[in-house]
Amino acid sequence: MMEGTAGVSGHRHADEALLDDAAQLSERDPGGMLRFTASAGAQVRESAALAAEANLSVLADDGRPRAVVIAGIGTAGRTGDVLATVAGPRCPVPVIPHRSAGVPGWVGAADVVIAVSASGRSPEALGAAEAAHRRGARLVAVGAPDSQLQSVAERARAPFIPVPRRAPARASLWALTVPVLLAARTLGLVKVNEADLAETAARLDADADRCRPTAESFVNPAKSLALGLSGSIPIVWGSSPLATVAARRFGDTLSANARYPVVAGALGEAGRGRVGLLDGVFGGLAEGERDIFADPGDDEPDGTRLRLVLLRDGGLNADDDTDEPLAVEERRADAVQTLAERRGVRCDVVTAEGGSALERLASLVAVPDFASIYLALAHGLDPMAVPAITEMKELANQ
């Protein structure tokens, strides 16, 4: 174990054997990130029940809104991206994730603001909830019970969906997302039914089982993804808008849990610029010089290489004029795999499964979520405690 600057400890090279030692895994994860991540399916069920108890129906009283703004930062902010992608291109109103304090200048009485904060105290969500109230917009708030956010919602006589605070925000994606989706369903903006929720929860349970700490690397998709990524610069591209939300989520968790730098985004956009990375010093140029006889642990001076993770949707869209045709997405995904292969850049593919957009998203998020934690643990990093985030808050006085 090494002490880095600022007292941060861990080791530069991943300890691969550790991933198959369940006792060590649990010792190095004192906060229980693996356990919290395994609760994703339970989070879906619990949040659906809590949303059903909140008086969301008042939201529908004034009919369809002009626009919906989802206000929050970090994981809370990601819930807005999830809503936008599940609502899809046929959604009758704009769905706008908003990540800074307050709300966009045009928000007024015709709009709905959904303020989301796991702690119930982020300045971004609180500022948005207060601004929404001042401007007469309809407000819904989602977050920790007995929090400042709940007080603002009560003052505004707005529905509040309490999400019990058991885990850090980034291990609470599903608990925060489901109330957002159900509020949007009340407004007639998304078609998420009870079966979709049940199937999504079941898929998350099944993936948690496949990725459990006692399942060894050769049968555990999260451990093998983590081992593949170790020592690399991950590039995570999503083949569709839905897969891109999952790709960005993997960027979040790889950075915060495993502390890896990541390039994450949409393959369509990447194909017109960032795909150039595959030709560069960490891509094809490095692979051309790979010493095939070197031990994997050997410390080559130029050893850092790209590793592509392609999240493939394969989608459900009906190929109408609001969506990019599936065949285009698929051809692009095949193309980038070929490009990577030609340059010797290793590529992992996760393919979506399931019958609804939500379940497909879950199938692209679950294994990478676990992989980010296994990668942290392999480097001796506590995936829960992120000193840089704490220090940033202190220094920025937030």
Ligand SMILES: O=P(O)(O)OC[C@H]1O[C@](O)(CO)[C@@H](O)[C@@H]1O
């Ligand atoms: O959901 P909250 O509590 O508003 O926090 C927002 C973000 O801030 C953090 O707590 C980091 O400061 C993240 O973990 C989280 O996603």
